Amino acid sequence: MTNSTSSSGSNGSLFMIALRASIAFILLCGIIYPLVSTGLAQLLFPHQANGSLIKDSNGRIIGSSLIGQSFTDPAYFQGRVSSIDYKAEASGSNNYAPSNPDMLQRTKDSIAAWQAANPDVPVSQLPLALITNSGSGLDPHITPASAEVQIPRISKLTGLSADTLKELVKKHTDGRDLGVFGDPRVNVLELNIELSQLRK
Amino acid sequence: MDILQLIIVIGVLVLLVKPLGTYVYHVYSDQPNRTDRLFGGIERFIYKVIGLKSRDGMTWKKYALSFLLTNIVLVALSYLILRLQGSLPGNPNGIGAMEETLSFNTVISFITNTNLQHYSGETGLSYFSQMAVIMMMMFTSAATGFSVAIAFIRGLTSRGSTIGNFFTDFVKSHTRIFLPLATLITLVLVALHVPQTLQPNVTAATLEGATQSIAIGPVASLESIKHLGTNGGGFMGANSAHPFENPSPLTNVIEILSMWALPACLPYVYGRFAGNRKQGWVVFGAMMSLFLVFLATVYTAELHGNPVLNNLGADASQGSMEGKEVRFGIAQSSLFTAVTTAATTGSVNNMHDTLTPIGGLVPLAEMMLNVVFGGKGVGLVNMLMYAILAVFIAGLMVGRTPEFLGRKIEPKEMKLIAIAILVHPFIILAPTAIAFLTDLGQGAITNPGFHGISQVLYEYTSSASNNGSGFEGLADNTPFWNMTTGLVMLLGRYVSMIAMLAVAGSLVRKNTVPETIGTFRTDNVLFGGILVGTVVIVGALTFLPAVVLGPIAEHLTIR
Numbered sequence: 001m002t003n004s005t006s007s008s009g010s011n012g013s014l015f016m017i018a019l020r021a022s023i024a025f026i027l028l029c030g031i032i033y034p035l036v037s038t039g040l041a042q043l044l045f046p047h048q049a050n051g052s053l054i055k056d057s058n059g060r061i062i063g064s065s066l067i068g069q070s071f072t073d074p075a076y077f078q079g080r081v082s083s084i085d086y087k088a089e090a091s092g093s094n095n096y097a098p099s100n101p102d103m104l105q106r107t108k109d110s111i112a113a114w115q116a117a118n119p120d121v122p123v124s125q126l127p128l129a130l131i132t133n134s135g136s137g138l139d140p141h142i143t144p145a146s147a148e149v150q151i152p153r154i155s156k157l158t159g160l161s162a163d164t165l166k167e168l169v170k171k172h173t174d175g176r177d178l179g180v181f182g183d184p185r186v187n188v189l190e191l192n193i194e195l196s197q198l199r200k
Numbered sequence: 201m202d203i204l205q206l207i208i209v210i211g212v213l214v215l216l217v218k219p220l221g222t223y224v225y226h227v228y229s230d231q232p233n234r235t236d237r238l239f240g241g242i243e244r245f246i247y248k249v250i251g252l253k254s255r256d257g258m259t260w261k262k263y264a265l266s267f268l269l270t271n272i273v274l275v276a277l278s279y280l281i282l283r284l285q286g287s288l289p290g291n292p293n294g295i296g297a298m299e300e301t302l303s304f305n306t307v308i309s310f311i312t313n314t315n316l317q318h319y320s321g322e323t324g325l326s327y328f329s330q331m332a333v334i335m336m337m338m339f340t341s342a343a344t345g346f347s348v349a350i351a352f353i354r355g356l357t358s359r360g361s362t363i364g365n366f367f368t369d370f371v372k373s374h375t376r377i378f379l380p381l382a383t384l385i386t387l388v389l390v391a392l393h394v395p396q397t398l399q400p401n402v403t404a405a406t407l408e409g410a411t412q413s414i415a416i417g418p419v420a421s422l423e424s425i426k427h428l429g430t431n432g433g434g435f436m437g438a439n440s441a442h443p444f445e446n447p448s449p450l451t452n453v454i455e456i457l458s459m460w461a462l463p464a465c466l467p468y469v470y471g472r473f474a475g476n477r478k479q480g481w482v483v484f485g486a487m488m489s490l491f492l493v494f495l496a497t498v499y500t501a502e503l504h505g506n507p508v509l510n511n512l513g514a515d516a517s518q519g520s521m522e523g524k525e526v527r528f529g530i531a532q533s534s535l536f537t538a539v540t541t542a543a544t545t546g547s548v549n550n551m552h553d554t555l556t557p558i559g560g561l562v563p564l565a566e567m568m569l570n571v572v573f574g575g576k577g578v579g580l581v582n583m584l585m586y587a588i589l590a591v592f593i594a595g596l597m598v599g600r601t602p603e604f605l606g607r608k609i610e611p612k613e614m615k616l617i618a619i620a621i622l623v624h625p626f627i628i629l630a631p632t633a634i635a636f637l638t639d640l641g642q643g644a645i646t647n648p649g650f651h652g653i654s655q656v657l658y659e660y661t662s663s664a665s666n667n668g669s670g671f672e673g674l675a676d677n678t679p680f681w682n683m684t685t686g687l688v689m690l691l692g693r694y695v696s697m698i699a700m701l702a703v704a705g706s707l708v709r710k711n712t713v714p715e716t717i718g719t720f721r722t723d724n725v726l727f728g729g730i731l732v733g734t735v736v737i738v739g740a741l742t743f744l745p746a747v748v749l750g751p752i753a754e755h756l757t758i759r
Contacts, residue, residue, distance in 0.1 A: 013251075014262070017367060018269035020250040022277060022340075025374065029425075030336030033379060037386045037421035041396035044387065049396045051416050051444070053404075061404040066393060066443040067414055069406045076407075080526070088414040089401060090322050091438035093523060095553035095673030097651035098506040099758045103522065107509055126514045128505075129521040135441035135551040141526040143518065180205045182449020183529030192407055 068140040075157040079188045084137040093133045120152045141185035202531035216461045221468030227376045228350045239375050257362025260705025266366035278307045278333045290328030292400035305682035310337035312693035315433030315668035318677040322415040342429030343373035352581050355704020357473040385424035393447040396420040427458035430575040432546030432668045440549040452532050459545040463573040466580040478723035486731045490572045494562045499534040501559035523554025541566040544575035546668030553671035557755035567665040569739045581700050590734040606712035616703050620696040625742040627664045627688045640680035646673040654750035664692040
């Protein structure tokens with residue numbers, strides 16, 4: 001019955017081909033492909049392949065330049081709201097619908113907290129983006145405007161001049177990719193690392 | 201600048217259609233060409249290993265049986281791996297076995313190219329499962345879909361009794377399209393900071409002296425095939441919103457083009473097979489015009505923002521940034537949302553649950569229509585199904601036998617097409633109703649009010665269209681949701697695939713009718729318009745009531 005002259009034989013032999021093909025492609029796509037990719041990636045781009053980690057002078061890992069961190073000290077620039085508090089062993093957010101009353105309450109609380117911590121800056125200058133939850137809960141960036149409105153508070157708490165801080169923010173602002181893609185952004189962790197060095 | 205970056209990405213896509221389509225045509229046309237020398241050797245080796253003795257064409261029944269058997273074996277083996285992952289190697293973070301109904305849902309989800317995820321990658325899967333189950337099925341399900349689409353095209357455009365050999369189509373999809381492209385895109389993504397490592401999670405001592413554990417892994421190799429194969433399941437829970445999966449606007453553009461280019465070139469491939477490229481461009485034009493309307497809608501809605509928050513007095517000029525990432529902003533987020541549900545990928549770079557009601561209506565509507573480019577092959581097949589329906593309706597209006605590509609469309613084909621068109625709304629709306637009638641279903645809703653309706657509707661629409669994105673607030677990892685969405689995904693994938701192969705098998709045997717002055721032409725703008733009209737009217741008649749209860753009602757309450 002097998003080996004018949006018709007195209008791939010009986011249904012029984014079709015099953016054997018399906019079984020062998022499945023095993024072959026589990027090996028090829030599920031084992032060989034990711035392992036070869038890992039090997040090439042580690043060889044060609046080791047820094048990127050291992051998570052773009054930032055280390056201090058002693059070689060200790062401070063974090064990743066791609067992953068946001070939680071900043072509670074008001075003398076640091078603050079990142080966006082994170083319902084997972086930047087705990088990067090997982091990721092995600094509350095998925096609040098636009099009509100969800102809990103989100104409205106959270107935003108009102110954020111505005112009240114902002115007013116208490118930044119009495120010199122009117123609420124109308126506070127970018128809504130800063131007090132919204134990012135999708136990943138790990139957004140490493142804030143908008144340039146979100147960094148600038150924090151300068152008066154940080155200047156007061158650290159004694160650094162507003163001009164120095166402005167320069168610092170400018171230095172850590174990335175433009176659009178290739179000049180057109182995405183939005184300009186400030187990396188909060190990198191900004192705060194340099195800020196902490198100035199504060200010493 | 202927003203509009204400019206959207207135009208550039210769409211322009212690059214349009215430029216890719218012809219070269220990529222020509223390449224894909226040569227892969228499946230089974231005529232000798234230059235690339236045979238490059239890939240012929242490895243393919244002959246694979247044919248030998250899998251015991252494929254004859255590479256002759258198959259009847260539609262044999263073709264369908266072959267792809268079903270292959271998919272069933274892959275499902276069985278993958279289920280075993282997920283259930284045993286705790287004791288298998290490649291598990292540096294010590295993750296235990298996956299629960300039964302969740303494993304069922306996961307393997308169905310990935311074999312059907314849906315990639316609905318009721319688990320979270322960082323904590324639910326070992327590295328071995330991510331590779332041998334998830335990445336593997338991202339290849340094999342995409343190759344299956346692509347092969348079936350090509351077989352359908354052969355049925356429409358050639359004569360005889362066979363529609364190609366499934367196993368050669370399946371192997372060539374891997375060796376000539378998905379594996380080389382995936383390896384290339386993987387390396388580009390790594391160069392742009394997407395991690396690719398087998399090391400366990402990283403522990404960092406943060407600037408404020410706390411400890412941060414950072415999930416990592418072989419992310420890039422999954423990311424590339426996730427998009428090329430229009431799969432969409434993320435390595436991380438937050439999917440392409442996670443900075444490791446999608447670190448910059450540039451990687452965002454690459455991921456968008458990766459998932460969009462192959463589905464977008466298929467109409468051109470179809471035109472090549474039909475020997476009339478205009479046929480292909482008409483279908484492409486219909487898809488693109490629907491797409492542009494959807495993109496403009498979601499972009500405008502998101503830029504306008506959420507009135508509830510905008511009224512609080514803060515600076516709302518940035519638009520609705522809840523659930524979005526700063527690096528993408530409104531433009532790259534809207535584009536990703538429109539493309540991922542058009543191409544039925546289902547990856548997300550922002551949380552669709554948090555979109556404004558009208559913004560969230562766009563992905564929902566694209567999945568309901570399921571023809572705007574569409575996933576690996578399936579979108580084109582669905583669109584051609586509507587094309588045949590449009591010809592049929594137009595034929596009835598002028599009172600002559602409808603023809604498509606010179607073949608008479610008769611009751612047998614129309615019955616099959618009616619089944620395929622009707623099963624889609626049925627498997628969305630019936631389970632949605634069941635979910636609302638039971639506590640098991642209702643318990644998962646996390647957003648009160650009309651949005652809760654949208655959450656449930658979105659989940660089943662995403663399952664039925666094999667998209668896989670979600671209004672992720674839904675607490676859907678329960679046996680009820682795992683089983684019901686699993687069944688919907690199975691029906692959504694295989695009923696229409698088998699029906700369409702049957703149509704192909706029937707059309708391929710028919711004699712061509714000579715073209716006369718009275719022939720209704722299907723390669724001009726008029727037909728493009730009729731096609732879009734048919735899609736929109738059928739879609740609106742079916743889904744408008746459900747949509748009014750969900751997103752539109754929510755929109756009216758928060759103005």
